[in-house]
Structure formats: structure tokens, C-alpha cells
Amino acid sequence: MTTEVKLDSLPEVQETKPGLVAVAMSGGVDSSTVAAVLQQQGVPVVGLTMQLWNQRRLPELQGDGPAQHRCCSLDDVYDAKRVAQHLNFPHYVVNFEEQFEKRVVRPFVEQYLSGRTPIACTNCNTDVKFEPLLRMARQIGAERLATGHYARIRKNESTGRYELLRARDVSKDQSYFLWGLTQEQLSRSDFPLGELTKQGVRDLARHVQLPVAEKPESMELCFVPNGNYVQFIHAYSRSEGISLNEQEGDIVTEQGSVIGRHTGLHNYTIGQRKGLGFAAGKPIYVLAIDTEKNRIVVGEDDALRATTLEIESVNWVSVAEPASPICGQAKIRHKHEPAPATIEVLPGNRARIIFETPQRAITPGQAAIFYDGDTVVAGGWIR
Amino acid sequence: MQRIYLDHNATTPVDPAVLAAMLPYLSGEFGNASSIHTFGQRARAAVETAREQVAALINARPQEIIFTSGGTESDNHAIFGVIHSASSRASLHLITTTIEHEAVLNTCQELEKQGVTVTYLPVDPNGLVSTEDLRRALRPETALITVMHANNELGTVQPLPEIGLIAAEADVYFHVDAVQSAGKLPLDVQTLQVDLLSLSGHKICAPKGIGALFIRSRTPLRQFFYGGHHQRGFRPGTENVAGIVGLGKAAELARLSLEQDATRMARLRDTLEQGLLARVPDSSVNAALAPRTPNTCNMTFPGIEGEALVIALDLRGLACSTGAACSSGAVEPSHVLTAIGLSAAKARASIRFSLGRHTTEAEMSAVLEIVPAAVAQLRRLSPTYQK
Numbered sequence: 001m002t003t004e005v006k007l008d009s010l011p012e013v014q015e016t017k018p019g020l021v022a023v024a025m026s027g028g029v030d031s032s033t034v035a036a037v038l039q040q041q042g043v044p045v046v047g048l049t050m051q052l053w054n055q056r057r058l059p060e061l062q063g064d065g066p067a068q069h070r071c072c073s074l075d076d077v078y079d080a081k082r083v084a085q086h087l088n089f090p091h092y093v094v095n096f097e098e099q100f101e102k103r104v105v106r107p108f109v110e111q112y113l114s115g116r117t118p119i120a121c122t123n124c125n126t127d128v129k130f131e132p133l134l135r136m137a138r139q140i141g142a143e144r145l146a147t148g149h150y151a152r153i154r155k156n157e158s159t160g161r162y163e164l165l166r167a168r169d170v171s172k173d174q175s176y177f178l179w180g181l182t183q184e185q186l187s188r189s190d191f192p193l194g195e196l197t198k199q200g201v202r203d204l205a206r207h208v209q210l211p212v213a214e215k216p217e218s219m220e221l222c223f224v225p226n227g228n229y230v231q232f233i234h235a236y237s238r239s240e241g242i243s244l245n246e247q248e249g250d251i252v253t254e255q256g257s258v259i260g261r262h263t264g265l266h267n268y269t270i271g272q273r274k275g276l277g278f279a280a281g282k283p284i285y286v287l288a289i290d291t292e293k294n295r296i297v298v299g300e301d302d303a304l305r306a307t308t309l310e311i312e313s314v315n316w317v318s319v320a321e322p323a324s325p326i327c328g329q330a331k332i333r334h335k336h337e338p339a340p341a342t343i344e345v346l347p348g349n350r351a352r353i354i355f356e357t358p359q360r361a362i363t364p365g366q367a368a369i370f371y372d373g374d375t376v377v378a379g380g381w382i383r
Numbered sequence: 384m385q386r387i388y389l390d391h392n393a394t395t396p397v398d399p400a401v402l403a404a405m406l407p408y409l410s411g412e413f414g415n416a417s418s419i420h421t422f423g424q425r426a427r428a429a430v431e432t433a434r435e436q437v438a439a440l441i442n443a444r445p446q447e448i449i450f451t452s453g454g455t456e457s458d459n460h461a462i463f464g465v466i467h468s469a470s471s472r473a474s475l476h477l478i479t480t481t482i483e484h485e486a487v488l489n490t491c492q493e494l495e496k497q498g499v500t501v502t503y504l505p506v507d508p509n510g511l512v513s514t515e516d517l518r519r520a521l522r523p524e525t526a527l528i529t530v531m532h533a534n535n536e537l538g539t540v541q542p543l544p545e546i547g548l549i550a551a552e553a554d555v556y557f558h559v560d561a562v563q564s565a566g567k568l569p570l571d572v573q574t575l576q577v578d579l580l581s582l583s584g585h586k587i588c589a590p591k592g593i594g595a596l597f598i599r600s601r602t603p604l605r606q607f608f609y610g611g612h613h614q615r616g617f618r619p620g621t622e623n624v625a626g627i628v629g630l631g632k633a634a635e636l637a638r639l640s641l642e643q644d645a646t647r648m649a650r651l652r653d654t655l656e657q658g659l660l661a662r663v664p665d666s667s668v669n670a671a672l673a674p675r676t677p678n679t680c681n682m683t684f685p686g687i688e689g690e691a692l693v694i695a696l697d698l699r700g701l702a703c704s705t706g707a708a709c710s711s712g713a714v715e716p717s718h719v720l721t722a723i724g725l726s727a728a729k730a731r732a733s734i735r736f737s738l739g740r741h742t743t744e745a746e747m748s749a750v751l752e753i754v755p756a757a758v759a760q761l762r763r764l765s766p767t768y769q770k
Binding site for chain 2: 020094136138139141
């Protein structure tokens with residue numbers, strides 16, 4: 001039958017056209033604005049919202065009432081749908097729960113339990129967004145994937161490489177989470193917000209009257225409903241039968257003298273000051289988490305500082321692996337101001353970063369990114 | 384772009400004749416069918432005409448039909464109704480199949496929590512239950528057999544005459560979920576020896592939110608809702624007159640054009656199926672050897688994700704489905720496809736095309752161009768497909 005009469009109000013898409021771009025939509029203001037910006041440029045778009053985590057899996061973390069403003073809540077899916085309806089382009093929810101758990105959640109928990117302080121967002125980008133999602137985008141006819149990341153990509157015509165750069169608005173820069181992208185992934189990605197400020201994005205969203213223009217910022221860890229990741233790790237480990245070492249142990253100084261007791265290693269992170277359970281008269285910080293001896297090493301601020309670190313699983317992003325050390329700046333956590341340093345290649349896909357001045361709380365499991373000005377030279381996991 | 388709709392097992396468009404029959408009851412004829420005055424009498428007359436039309440579709444008597452909000456309510460009412468009215472008995476047992484719709488499966492699971500024992504009959508690779516298994520499952524305390532007539536994902540048609548006979552011999556109540564067979568297969572509650580039968584409006588070109596339950600006279604059924612005297616007090620709530628009129632009209636249309644529709648749809652479905660088998664390498668039809676509803680075609684295209692294919696096809700203007708959909712939860716492989724022995728990967732590589740009364744030959748030709756191209760594109764980028 002000729003159904004087109006009844007379906008008039010549906011978004012019209014012609015035969016999937018070259019130039020179709022998939023927009024990864026979280027339901028937040030940033031990725032929604034990406035869709036609006038591309039559409040204004042005349043680019044045909046299709047919205048894809050990833051269902052990554054079922055919040056009902058760990059109901060004990062829910063508290064009362066429905067989860068608000070988490071990336072996997074139905075509210076956010078509906079927000080993305082409302083934006084797509086408002087701008088009149090097709091939108092679909094796609095399910096990547098299995099990949100997300102296997103490649104993000106479980107490694108996060110396991111790393112944490114082995115005394116490291118992992119970042120989930122990097123894995124989510126390299127192993128979910130820019131891998132199965134990008135592949136699905138291409139399968140459905142979109143050769144490129146646009147996201148709401150604050151970062152920039154440009155092709156260096158002389159080297160032929162795609163370069164990753166910090167966002168123009170350095171306060172919003174997310175290149176720290178994108179260092180794992182390959183040349184192939186970079187060549188198919190668009191970050192239309194890289195030249196904008198957060199305020200500029202909000203203004204744009206308001207200008208095109210996006211239903212999410214006033215929506216507050218989301219949390220960093222989308223799958224932890226209440227922001228309490230120690231609680232999440234407990235609940236997830238219990239439900240998955242992962243053994244938690246809840247054994248108490250010693251808190252020791254660098255010299256090895258016992259000055260207190262800890263309540264289980266997974267309750268601590270490097271650099272932590274509060275909640276150590278005793279007053280030392282001066283600020284005392286966690287320096288190291290020793291899973292072998294089940295103990296926490298603490299010390300003063302000075303002892304927390306170091307000049308050298310090694311990274312592994314190194315990805316040379318904007319340049320090919322260099323033959324000799326390079327000078328630039330390195331960043332060791334999301335909120336760290338890049339500090340002058342040099343980087344040199346080590347065998348086994350590793351590299352050494354040497355800072356000019358000691359840096360505070362270099363934390364295994366976090367990433368270190370090496371910049372040359374705005375350009376991401378390389379990144380890797382801190383050993 | 385002209386869109387092609389091949390998802391009629393999910394829902395059907397309201398037939399223009401059905402809409403025309405309903406419209407007066409959404410405006411001038413607004414009476415409450417329970418009122419004494421002329422407004423009410425006219426609404427009552429319309430409701431009773433519809434009851435006769437629905438009864439005629441399944442060869443029942445009008446007083447054996449109650450109107451409900453749809454298939455899910457009918458299934459719940461039939462199953463809970465029989466079991467709860469028999470709950471004075473010490474132990475209770477009911478028999479169903481592994482491939483029922485969630486409206487039946489989840490109802491049975493709830494009854495298990497209440498202490499009822501449930502047997503889930505397996506199905507063979509063609510999606511059919513064995514009457515031998517059924518006989519063996521019967522126990523003295525069996526209170527109900529509930530089996531779907533046609534499966535929503537595969538279209539397989541269960542051997543209801545044999546099952547009805549077994550139920551009658553064993554003196555066990557027999558409920559049939561006929562949501563997917565109504566309008567596609569002849570339905571006769573007398574020859575099938577059915578005691579309870581569920582129908583849904585929106586699968587037969589009536590609107591959503593209206594359905595019916597056939598309850599054979601003297602079938603003890605605990606009532607579900609309590610309220611006024613509507614529908615003999617058995618299913619209270621002011622009647623959804625327009626919806627009921629629509630269901631009645633749709634039932635009439637289905638009865639009158641059933642043979643013609645079924646023949647036409649079967650021919651188109653076979654064209655589609657043979658065409659896709661020929662044009663898509665390594666493709667297969669699920670439950671191909673079973674008796675099936677004339678409109679349903681479930682196929683597996685190894686190496687692809689059904690979810691991605693449905694999106695790719697929608698972007699090319701073709702609406703179909705991966706089977707039982709979950710709006711935003713995990714993509715579990717379909718319980719029906721795993722029940723017929725498909726691996727999780729193959730189940731996820733399967734999609735369903737379901738035709739309707741108004742599906743055309745030209746649409747089939749278009750689909751035979753669109754689908755092979757989309758599958759090829761998906762496979763080209765598939766990490767698991769090897770030629």
C-alpha cells in the first residue's frame with residue numbers, strides 16, 4: 001500500500017547519500033549542538049545514541065526515584081530523540097552494552113582492584129565510540145562520525161598524518177581522553193565543537209532552540225549513578241563474583257614504619273589526603289598502593305612529587321615514532337596543567353617522560369599525554 | 384521517498400473503512416453505552432454489533448466475547464483468571480511453550496512465583512511443539528494449556544486441532560493466543576475446541592488499545608477488574624465505543640477478505656523469500672518447513688547485526704524488525720530464535736519481514752533491490768563475516 005501519506009511527518013531521508021554523517025548523541029547539549037551545526041552546514045546527519053549500561057543491573061546504587069542525567073538513562077535517550085525530532089533528522093538507539101561492559105566497565109573495576117586508578121572514558125572512546133559505533137555508522141551508510149568532544153583534528157599535508165589538537169577553549173579540552181585514536185579513526189572523525197567555547201555552544205543551542213539548551217553538564221563517569229565509584233566497584237564485584245580484597249592492612253611510611261591501618265586497598269587512591277583515619281599533625285598523602293604486601297604507603301607532599309614516569313601501550317598520534325627525544329609538555333591527569341618535559345622512545349611500545357620540575361601524584365592507571373603546544377604527540381598508560 | 388512498511392506483525396495501519404466506521408463515535412455519537420437515553424442506546428447498539436462481528440470471525444457466540452485493552456490484557460485475564468479460579472486446589476500445573484509472546488511468558492513466570500508449576504514445551508527446529516511432549520506433560524493437577532496459534536517472529540502455526548483434542552480428552556482448559564493468526568488464518572473455536580482465545584485490534588487494521596477475549600460459556604474465570612456493571616460486570620470500565628466499533632469492523636473485513644488476502648500475501652511473501660535467498664549469499668529462512676502464517680518471513684544473514692541492518696534499511700525507506708524488540712534495553716538474542724536452535728550470533732543476524740493486506744508487488748521488487756545491497760554493505764565492514 002502507499003503508506004507515504006500517513007508517514008508524512010517522519011523525517012525524510014533519500015537514498016543514503018555520500019556525505020551522510022553519523023552524530024554520536026548522548027542527549028546532552030554538546031552532541032546535540034554538533035547535530036545542529038552540521039545540519040546548518042548542509043550536511044545530512046543521522047543521530048545514534050548508544051545504550052551502554054543498564055542502570056537496573058545494580059539496583060542498590062539507584063537510591064530513590066529515577067536516575068537523572070546519566071548517559072544511559074532513558075531520559076537522555078528521549079532528550080536525544082527530542083533533538084532529532086526538533087531538527088528533523090533520523091535518530092536511532094543502538095545497543096553496545098556487551099562491548100561497554102567487556103571493554104570499559106570490567107577493565108575499570110579490575111584495574112582499580114589491582115591498585116591502579118583507571119580512566120574509563122579513554123577506553124570508551126577508543127574501544128566503543130570510535131570502533132564498533134564508527135563501524136556501525138559506516139555499515140548504515142555514514143562514512144564519518146561526529147562527536148561533541150572538545151578537540152580538533154587537522155590533516156598535515158606535508159606528513160600525510162591526521163593530527164589531534166587541543167580544543168581552542170583549553171578549559172574544555174578533552175584531548176586527554178582521545179589519545180588512543182588511530183590514524184584511520186581520526187580520518188573518519190569530526191569534532192565540530194573544537195573551535196568553540198562552552199558558552200558559544202550554549203548560545204548556538206539556544207539560537208536553534210534545542211530542547212536541551214539549558215541542560216546541566218553530565219558527570220564524568222556515566223555508568224556510576226551516584227558518582228560514588230568505590231560503592232560501584234563493590235556492587236559490581238559482588239554481582240559478578242569478582243573477589244574483593246577487603247582485608248585490612250597496614251599504612252606505612254616510606255621508611256616502612258607502621259603508622260595506621262587501612263580498610264581494604266580499593267578504598268584508596270594515590271594522592272588521597274582525606275579519610276586515612278588518623279591525624280599526623282601535617283598533611284599526609286597516599287604515595288603508593290602496594291597490592292603485593294597489602295599496604296598503603298603514605299608520606300608528605302614532597303614525597304608525592306616525581307620527575308620521571310614511564311608510559312605503556314603508547315600511541316604516537318600526530319607524529320610517527322621519533323628516533324630521538326622530543327621536547328614539549330606532558331599532562332598526567334585530566335585537570336593537570338601540561339608541564340615542560342621531554343619524551344623518549346623505549347622498547348616494547350613504551351616511552352619515558354621526564355619533566356623539568358617534579359610533578360605531584362603521578363598515578364599508575366591514568367594516562368599521560370605528550371603535547372607539542374596544542375598538538376597531541378603521543379599518549380600512553382602510566383605504569 | 385516512498386516508505387515501505389513490512390512490519391505488520393508489530394502493528395498495522397488502521398484500514399480506511401475501519402476509520403470511517405469509528406469516526407462518528409469520536410464526535411456526534413459520544414454516548415456512554417451504559418446510559419438509558421437515546422445517546423446511550425445508540426452506543427450500545429454499536430458495541431453489540433461489534434461483538435457480533437468479532438464473534439463471527441472466530442465462530443463464537445456474541446455473549447462469549449468481552450472487549451479488553453488488547454492482547455496483553457486478554458492473555459493476562461485468561462491465564463490468571465483460570466488459575467486463580469482454580470486456586471482452591473492443592474497444587475496447580477499449567478502447560479505452555481518456550482516461544483510464547485512475553486504477555487504469556489511473563490504471566491506464567493509470575494504464576495510460578497505464586498507457587499504454580501509451569502511446563503514450557505520445547506519446539507523443534509521448525510518452531511513446532513510435539514503433541515507427544517504435550518501428552519507426557521499432562522498431570523492430574525494440570526489446570527490450563529496455553530499455546531499461541533501463530534508465532535509473532537516466525538509465523539509458525541501450532542497444531543491446534545490436535546492440542547484442542549488432547550485438552551478436551553484430559554478435561555483441561557485450553558487458551559489460545561491468536562493475536563498473530565487472526566485475519567491471516569481461519570479461526571473456529573468450535574472445531575479447535577478452544578475455551579479461551581485472545582485477540583488484538585491493531586494487528587488486524589483496527590486501532591491500538593482495543594482487543595477481545597473469547598470465554599466459552601461456563602468457563603470459570605476469576606474477574607480481573609472491579610467496578611461498574613459494564614460487560615456484565617465482568618470487565619468493568621466504560622466501553623471504548625469507537626475502539627470497539629473499529630475492532631468489529633476490522634474483524635468483519637478480515638473475515639470477508641481472509642482467503643483472498645492470505646493467498647495474495649503468501650504469493651508475495653514467497654516471491655520475497657525466494658528472491659532474497661537467490662540474491663543474498665549464505666542466507667536462510669527460519670522455520671521454512673513449518674506451516675506458517677502467509678505474511679511472515681524470518682531470515683538469517685550471517686555476519687551482520689540485525690540491529691544495524693534494520694537501521695540501514697530504515698534509512699533506505701524499508702521498515703522491518705529484528706523480531707521481538709526491546710525499546711531500549713539490552714539486545715538479548717530472541718528467545719524464539721534460540722528455542723529453534725539458532726546460536727546467539729545467528730539469532731542476532733536475523734530479521735523479520737511481515738507483510739500486510741495492502742503490500743504490493745512493486746514494493747516486493749523494491750525490497751529485492753534494497754535488502755541485498757544493504758546486507759552486502761554490512762558484510763563488507765563486518766568483523767565476523769568471511770566469504
